[in-house]
Amino acid sequence: DTEVTQTPKHLVMGMTNKKSLKCEQHMGHRAMYWYKQKAKKPPELMFVYSYEKLSINESVPSRFSPECPNSSLLNLHLHALQPEDSALYLCASSQANLGGAGELFFGEGSRLTVL
Amino acid sequence: SQQGEEDPQALSIQEGENATMNCSYKTSINNLQWYRQNSGRGLVHLILIRSNEREKHSGRLRVTLDTSKKSSSLLITASRAADTASYFCAHTGGFKTIFGAGTRLFVKA
Numbered sequence: 001d002t003e004v005t006q007t008p009k010h011l012v013m014g015m016t017n018k019k020s021l022k023c024e025q026h027m028g029h030r031a032m033y034w035y036k037q038k039a040k041k042p043p044e045l046m047f048v049y050s051y052e053k054l055s056i057n058e059s060v061p062s063r064f065s066p067e068c069p070n071s072s073l074l075n076l077h078l079h080a081l082q083p084e085d086s087a088l089y090l091c092a093s094s095q096a097n098l099g100g101a102g103e104l105f106f107g108e109g110s111r112l113t114v115l
Numbered sequence: 116s117q118q119g120e121e122d123p124q125a126l127s128i129q130e131g132e133n134a135t136m137n138c139s140y141k142t143s144i145n146n147l148q149w150y151r152q153n154s155g156r157g158l159v160h161l162i163l164i165r166s167n168e169r170e171k172h173s174g175r176l177r178v179t180l181d182t183s184k185k186s187s188s189l190l191i192t193a194s195r196a197a198d199t200a201s202y203f204c205a206h207t208g209g210f211k212t213i214f215g216a217g218t219r220l221f222v223k224a
Contacts, residue, residue, distance in 0.1 A: 041216075100208065103163055106157035108156055
């Protein structure tokens with residue numbers, strides 16, 4: 001099983017809503033990532049978890065709150081978002097080698113629209 | 116920004132021709148990777164080259180890395196219409212993988 005599964009595929013939310021994006025992998029990877037991608041732009045790193053601990057936060061606004069309940073799951077909690085937060089949110093996982101990340105395995109993404 | 120640069124931004128070629136994309140980065144790296152993305156989909160890993168390697172092949176792909184110039188290139192030989200996609204280089208230091216701006220490749224049948 002070499003899949004990273006993201007749900008939901010599409011999400012529309014208002015600026016006052018609270019919602020969550022979910023990501024799951026069963027490859028035994030101990031590093032998991034959230035990226036944000038706007039149209040025709042590269043993915044931008046948001047958060048990295050290694051061994052279920054938050055190791056990198058790329059100065060992401062607090063309206064985005066990551067959570068790693070266990071080694072297979074990664075959530076991104078969303079609250080009080082702005083329309084400019086509309087984007088494709090990509091989850092990825094990798095082995096957690098001593099030298100850092102190797103190949104990233106990506107999910108298909110959750111397309112978020114904030115009204 | 117630590118984001119890498121890529122050129123060209125867009126490339127249109129005929130089926131059967133070769134496609135070359137270039138990438139530059141600014142920081143020290145453990146490895147450099149190339150990914151492919153079809154429109155609106157997730158990214159698919161193509162090839163990884165370590166910082167102590169200079170060239171690597173995988174099928175129709177050839178990647179070079181010049182750490183002294185902080186640059187890499189991806190060559191796709193004998194392109195096919197199915198190769199139409201966006202291609203991103205990504206440099207990795209520790210657990211931080213940063214993507215370049217990407218090249219949009221269009222292969223005409």
